Amino acid sequence: MKNTFFVPVLTALAVLSGCSNRDYDISEGRLKKEITLFEDEISIPLGSIGPITVMSTLMNSSIGAIFADYIEEDPTDGSLLMKGKSDLYSVNVYSMESSVPDPSVPFTWSPGDQSSDAGGIVSLMSWVGLQALEQHVDIQATNPLSQAVAFKADASVTCYDDTYTSTYDSSVPLDFNINRRQPEPYIIYSLDLPSTATDPVSFISLDDLTMEMPANPSDKLTDDTVSDVFTFSSLYQCKIGIMESFALEQSTILEDLALPIGQFNLHKCEISFTLENTLPLSVTIDSLAIIKPAATEGAEEVEDVSITQDITIQGGSIENPGLTPVKLVVEAREGTIPDINRLYIAFKINAQSGCGGVAISTKQGLTIQSSSAKISGGITIPEK
Amino acid sequence: MLAAIPVSAQTFQEALFLDGYTLSYRYNPAISNESGFLSVGQWENHQRNNVGAAAFLYPADDGVVTALHSSVPAGTFLGSLKEDNYFNGNINFNLFSYGWRGNGTYQTLEANIRSQYDVSVPREVFEILKNGTGKGTYDLGDLRIGGKAYLEMAWGCSWKLSDMISVGARAKLLAGVESVRYNVTRFDLSFSEEKYVADVEAEVDLTSRIGKMKVNDEGYINFLDISAKDKWKLPSGAGLALDLGILVTPVEGLTVSASVLDLGGLLWYYGNAGYSSGTTEFTGLETLTYDELQNGQLMVRLNEVGNEFMKSLKIKEAKKKIKPEATPFTLNAAARYSLPMYKPLSAGVTGTLTGWQGMSYKECRFCLAWNPSARIGVTANAGFGDYGPVWGVALSAAVLKFHINAGLQSGFGGTIPYTHTPLKAQSKRLTVGLTYNL
Numbered sequence: 132m133k134n135t136f137f138v139p140v141l142t143a144l145a146v147l148s149g150c151s152n153r154d155y156d157i158s159e160g161r162l163k164k165e166i167t168l169f170e171d172e173i174s175i176p177l178g179s180i181g182p183i184t185v186m187s188t189l190m191n192s193s194i195g196a197i198f199a200d201y202i203e204e205d206p207t208d209g210s211l212l213m214k215g216k217s218d219l220y221s222v223n224v225y226s227m228e229s230s231v232p233d234p235s236v237p238f239t240w241s242p243g244d245q246s247s248d249a250g251g252i253v254s255l256m257s258w259v260g261l262q263a264l265e266q267h268v269d270i271q272a273t274n275p276l277s278q279a280v281a282f283k284a285d286a287s288v289t290c291y292d293d294t295y296t297s298t299y300d301s302s303v304p305l306d307f308n309i310n311r312r313q314p315e316p317y318i319i320y321s322l323d324l325p326s327t328a329t330d331p332v333s334f335i336s337l338d339d340l341t342m343e344m345p346a347n348p349s350d351k352l353t354d355d356t357v358s359d360v361f362t363f364s365s366l367y368q369c370k371i372g373i374m375e376s377f378a379l380e381q382s383t384i385l386e387d388l389a390l391p392i393g394q395f396n397l398h399k400c401e402i403s404f405t406l407e408n409t410l411p412l413s414v415t416i417d418s419l420a421i422i423k424p425a426a427t428e429g430a431e432e433v434e435d436v437s438i439t440q441d442i443t444i445q446g447g448s449i450e451n452p453g454l455t456p457v458k459l460v461v462e463a464r465e466g467t468i469p470d471i472n473r474l475y476i477a478f479k480i481n482a483q484s485g486c487g488g489v490a491i492s493t494k495q496g497l498t499i500q501s502s503s504a505k506i507s508g509g510i511t512i513p514e515k
Numbered sequence: 516m517l518a519a520i521p522v523s524a525q526t527f528q529e530a531l532f533l534d535g536y537t538l539s540y541r542y543n544p545a546i547s548n549e550s551g552f553l554s555v556g557q558w559e560n561h562q563r564n565n566v567g568a569a570a571f572l573y574p575a576d577d578g579v580v581t582a583l584h585s586s587v588p589a590g591t592f593l594g595s596l597k598e599d600n601y602f603n604g605n606i607n608f609n610l611f612s613y614g615w616r617g618n619g620t621y622q623t624l625e626a627n628i629r630s631q632y633d634v635s636v637p638r639e640v641f642e643i644l645k646n647g648t649g650k651g652t653y654d655l656g657d658l659r660i661g662g663k664a665y666l667e668m669a670w671g672c673s674w675k676l677s678d679m680i681s682v683g684a685r686a687k688l689l690a691g692v693e694s695v696r697y698n699v700t701r702f703d704l705s706f707s708e709e710k711y712v713a714d715v716e717a718e719v720d721l722t723s724r725i726g727k728m729k730v731n732d733e734g735y736i737n738f739l740d741i742s743a744k745d746k747w748k749l750p751s752g753a754g755l756a757l758d759l760g761i762l763v764t765p766v767e768g769l770t771v772s773a774s775v776l777d778l779g780g781l782l783w784y785y786g787n788a789g790y791s792s793g794t795t796e797f798t799g800l801e802t803l804t805y806d807e808l809q810n811g812q813l814m815v816r817l818n819e820v821g822n823e824f825m826k827s828l829k830i831k832e833a834k835k836k837i838k839p840e841a842t843p844f845t846l847n848a849a850a851r852y853s854l855p856m857y858k859p860l861s862a863g864v865t866g867t868l869t870g871w872q873g874m875s876y877k878e879c880r881f882c883l884a885w886n887p888s889a890r891i892g893v894t895a896n897a898g899f900g901d902y903g904p905v906w907g908v909a910l911s912a913a914v915l916k917f918h919i920n921a922g923l924q925s926g927f928g929g930t931i932p933y934t935h936t937p938l939k940a941q942s943k944r945l946t947v948g949l950t951y952n953l
Contacts, residue, residue, distance in 0.1 A: 152929035152938060154574040163575060166583035169647030174708045178799025178820070403708060502799065503708035509585065509647070 163514060170509040177404075177502040184496035185211060185410070201251040205370070210490045213263070215250030215367040219337055224275060224348050224359045236346050246336035249367040256331045260377030260482070263331040263369040264490050266290075266324040270337065271316035273362045276351035280361075282342040286320045289334040316364070329372070329488065335365040370490035373411055377482035384422055384431070385474045393470040396511035399462040404502035406444050408453040409495040411486030415479045416442040419459075422473035431475070435464045446483040449495060467511070527559075527946060528865040529909035529922050531772055531849045532884035532894040536911045536920050537950045538612060540623055540671055542847060543760035543774035544683030547621030547673040548614055549889075550952055552918075554625075557609035557948030563876070564602040565902060567939040568931055570595035582645070589645045593638065599657055601635035609948065623671040623685070628692075632662035648706035655704060661696035663840075665689050665752065665781060681762040687779070689842075691752020694783050696720045711797040711824065719830050720785035720838065722751035728787045728832075735829045736789045754781030756842050768853040770863075773846075780841040789830035797824035845869050851882070859887045865896070876901050876942070889913070902926055902940035909946075916953075922946040 186204060203212045220242060228234035248254055249268075256263055268288050274280055324332070342361070345351060352359055392400075408414075421434040439460045447453030461468055530542035538554060539546040570592065571582045582592040612625035639653040671685035701716040719736065721728060729737045756779030763771045800816055851863035861884045868877045878900030886892035890913035897906045909922035923946075928939025937943060 150925075150930050151932040151935075153932055155568065155572055155579055155929075155938060156932045157572065157579050158933055161578035162572075163578050163580045163584065165585075166581055167585040168583065168644055170585065170589060171646045171649045173647040173649075174706055176708060176710050176797065176799040177817070180800060501709060505708065506647075511585065 165511065165514040167509040167511045169506065172505055172507045173510070175504045175506070177402075177504055179498065179500050180502065181407075181498035182409075182494070182496045183498070184494055185491060186493040201253075202371075204493045209492045209494050211371045211493055213251070213253060213256065213367075213369050213371055215248075215253045215365075217247040217250035217335070217365050217367075219247050219270065219335065219363040219365055220245035220340065221360050221362040224352060224361070227344060228347070228349055234347055234349075238344050238346075240342040240344050242340055244336060244338045245340055245363065246334050247365060248334060249332040250365065251367070253331045253367060253369070254333070256371070257374075260374045260379070262329045262372035262374050262487065263290075264329060264372045264488065265326070266328060266332055266367070266369040268320075268322045268324070268332060268335055268368075269318050269366040270320035270335065271364055271366060272319050273316050273358070273360075275359050275361065276345070276348055277353050278345060278351055280342055280344060282340065284340040285336075285338040286322075287334075287336045287338065288322055288324065288332055289336070290324065290328050290330045290332050316362075319363075326488075331369065332367060335367070337363060372488060372490055373482045373486050375482050375484060375487045377412070377480070379480040380478075381480075382418070382475065382477035385476060386472070388472050388474055390471040392468050395506075396467045396513065397463070397506055398467055398508035399460070399506070400468060401505040401507070402459040402461070402502065403505070404457055405500045406453075406455045406457055407498040407500055408444055408447050408455065409449045410491070410497070411446045411448060411483040411489065412480050413446045413453075413483060414444040415481075416440070416444075416476060417479065418475070418477040420475040421469065421471050422475050424472065433475070434469055435466070436468055437462050437464060444497075446486075448489075449492065527909075527922060527944075528847070528849065528867060528880060528882070528896065529884075529894045529907060531770070531851055531865070532861065532863065532882050532886075532896075533892040533909055533911040533920070534886040535889055535892050535913055535918055536909075537614065537918055537952065538920070538948065540614070540621075540673065540683065540685070541758075543762060543772045544671045544685045544758045545673050545681045545760035545762040545772070545774070546683070547616070547675075547681070549616075551615040552613070552950045552952050554609060554612035554948060554950035557607075557612065557946070557950075559605075559607045559609075559944065559946045561605040561607075561942075561944040562603065563942040564937060565597050565940045566595065566600045567928060567937045567941065569928070569938040570600075572931070582641070592645055593642055596638045596641060599635050599637055600641075601633060603633040604631065606630045612950070615953075619675070621673040623669070625667075625669050625671075627667040627669070628664065629667055630662065630664040634660040643704075651706060653704045653706075655702035656700060658699040658702060659697060661694075661698070663694040663696075663783075664692040665694075665754075666692060666750075667756075669758075671758070679764050683758075683760045683762075685758035687756040687758070687777075689752070689754040689756060689779070689781050690750040691722065691754070691781050691783055693751060694720065694722045694785070694840075709798065712794065713797075713824070714794045715791050717791040717830065718833070719787075719789040720783070720836070721787035722783065722785055728789075730832045734831050736787075736832055751786075752781045752783035754842070755779045768855055768858070768861075770849075770851045772849040772851075774848075776845040776847070777842040778844050780839055783838050783840060784835070785838060786835050788833040788836050790833045791830045795824060797821070843869055851884070860885055865898075878905055878942070880905060880907065900926070900942060902942060903928075905942065907944075913952075916951055918950045918952060920946070920948050920950070 201214055203214060205212050222242065227240055231238045253263070270286055418440055419438040421436050421438070423432040423434055439458065442457055444455045445453035527542055530536050530539035530546070537548050537552045538557065572579050573582065573584070573587050575586065580586060608628045610626040610628065612623065614621065614623040635657060637655050637657055639655055640658070642650070643653060667687050667689055669685050669687040671683060673681055673683035675681045697717070697719045699715070699717040701714065703714040705712045731737060756777045758774065758776045760772070760774030765771065797820065800820055846868040847865070849863060849865040851861050853861040863882045864879065865882060866877070866879045868875055878898060880896040880898030882894055882896040884892060884894035892911045893909070895908045897904065899905065904927050905924065906927070907922065907924035909920070911918060911920045922944070924942065924944040926937065926939060926941025926943070928937060928941065930937055
């Protein structure tokens with residue numbers, strides 16, 4: 132009875148105990164959890180980025196910071212405006228009185244010819260291949276006295292070798308709004324340069340300046356006057372164009388890109404996009420390289436990653452944007468593509484023919500359209 | 516795409532070959548016992564998977580790697596998968612069974628708790644994960660996961676029409692306890708460099724007794740936030756099922772059996788329901804500005820756009836509904852012949868076909884049994900099923916008036932050590948029970 136009962140039970144247990152396959156033992160850390168997804172390829176549409184406009188670049192780049200203080204957007208048509216301000220002449224009322232033999236009687240103050248440049252960085256425009264379009268000059272004056280002062284001068288504006296002159300003869304009216312702040316300036320002269328004047332203004336002059344001062348002018352200073360100085364200053368404005376001779380060759384390192392590519396353990400990545408360019412500039416990217424995290428000393432080191440070189444982007448305009456299909460292939464020669472935080476770029480920028488005389492709009496720039504990334508070789512997630 | 520088949524529990528083919536097994540009427544309601552009995556706590560666990568763990572795990576030099584490891588070729592991994600890869604389970608607990616003979620019939624009454632669960636994942640899900648999106652279009656429909664539990668009250672009767680023929684039937688009243696289903700009926704994905712397009716139709720159904728799924732302000736269901744309910748309420752579903760069987764003894768020693776089990780279904784009331792339907796596109800970033808790019812916002816914006824795309828796959832709350840669901844039926848056929856020179860020894864064949872919503876599983880076994888007395892019997896079988904070779908053993912033994920029965924069916928291919936997880940596709944069943952003969 133016992134044998135007939137237990138023999139089949141033991142047989143069954145023997146069969147059951149022999150069923151496990153030790154090759155598949157996943158206990159005690161034998162299971163390796165590293166996985167690689169999408170081994171053949173995966174395409175990821177990235178969409179559009181931009182527009183990267185001249186204005187946004189100026190406001191955000193270290194190079195543009197130099198120009199940012201002097202550049203604005205024209206509220207009427209969105210053009211880029213360059214502005215400058217400079218002082219032509221200033222004189223203190225007390226200095227006048229102490230310089231004349233008898234300030235108790237009316238006297239004529241004649242400081243002679245006064246001039247200055249246009250101010251700001253206007254003078255640099257030609258150096259960097261920019262045109263000055265629709266140039267406009269104002270000369271303004273402030274009068275600290277409580278009564279009008281008659282003055283006379285010959286105002287002139289000089290652009291390189293060309294001279295545009297006009298004569299102005301008027302008086303500065305009483306400043307009825309004298310208050311504890313600086314007296315308001317008064318535009319005494321205005322000039323729109325002709326459209327053929329594309330060289331930036333070099334000098335703004337007030338020649339033979341004379342002022343008919345009252346007796347004891349310091350007595351005409353009110354208790355509310357903040358300043359006791361006569362000032363003459365120039366205000367300059369122009370729209371910016373690009374010379375057809377414009378050419379720029381530059382290399383730089385783009386910092387703080389913060390692209391966390393390294394965590395995906397990628398071997399090869401193709402980034403395809405269409406670049407829409409509304410600027411009348413063609414851009415040739417000669418060299419791209421990923422720079423290793425900044426070294427404390429020594430030369431910059433390049434990551435062992437190959438990137439497509441010699442990319443040329445066609446120029447265009449807002450009406451006819453240049454469209455350039457671009458494919459960037461980033462491939463690790465060894466290991467995987469690391470994080471991209473610093474990118475070295477060497478490029479050339481050349482003006483398109485026929486771009487001269489056209490003001491640049493703040494809305495012109497670059498837009499990355501229909502971008503996508505194709506990753507080959509998979510995304511490896513290591514065991515942690 | 517094919518759907519996963521819930522498992523039916525009434526496939527204990529060994530029942531015909533164990534003379535002392537008192538619950539054989541479950542296999543064929545025409546089978547009767549010599550005397551009455553009482554059974555409590557018969558427990559059965561049945562699992563079926565059409566792809567084994569060996570498709571997902573691969574031995575390596577110093578351990579085991581997953582199928583997504585770079586050392587595993589895509590063809591090896593994907594070639595070991597089926598179009599739909601599913602895992603089904605069925606756990607049944609017999610509250611009580613009572614049988615008695617009278618009026619020329621043998622009648623049974625029993626109550627059971629039956630539970631079923633299944634998950635099905637189409638191969639193309641793994642194809643995307645392993646290979647990527649190079650193929651372009653993918654059909655991920657028939658992605659599903661679900662489970663249900665219901666009470667079964669069954670009354671059976673077996674009639675001996677003649678010395679040669681017996682017939683039987685069992686009528687079952689079904690009361691649904693809980694049911695939850697997440698079913699993706701259509702999920703077409705296309706990938707290109709320009710855009711991803713997802714065309715989705717999915718639904719989730721949850722009976723109210725489980726709880727109430729929370730809905731956020733946008734009307735989407737949060738599966739992870741279900742408020743529990745502790746009140747005893749009416750059943751969430753009701754239904755009927757029927758077993759029919761016939762037993763024929765054409766000549767002495769030869770028994771031929773045929774039965775059909777679980778013809779019927781349940782009507783479920785789903786108090787929580789949701790759906791997702793429509794087409795959505797992902798084209799990447801639309802409005803990333805230069806300022807955002809400068810401020811390292813590229814990845815943040817990509818995440819935002821990606822989440823927006825995934826939102827299209829979320830489930831929105833839908834109206835409550837009543838849904839019919841058929842119970843998976845089973846066809847059994849068997850023949851047993853007792854050797855005339857030594858009647859305790861018998862041999863035979865069994866065949867089983869399970870069908871549900873157009874899917875089927877079938878197997879055929881050759882059986883040997885040894886029943887030296889009414890108090891003990893043992894049987895073993897081997898054969899072939901849709902997943903490959905199968906085998907089974909069962910034992911019935913009596914101590915005084917108590918009958919212990921145990922049975923094990925499985926396939927071949929081994930298991931993961933310490934887990935009993937099958938490495939190959941197989942249908943595996945374990946049955947243990949105790950009856951008291953009256």
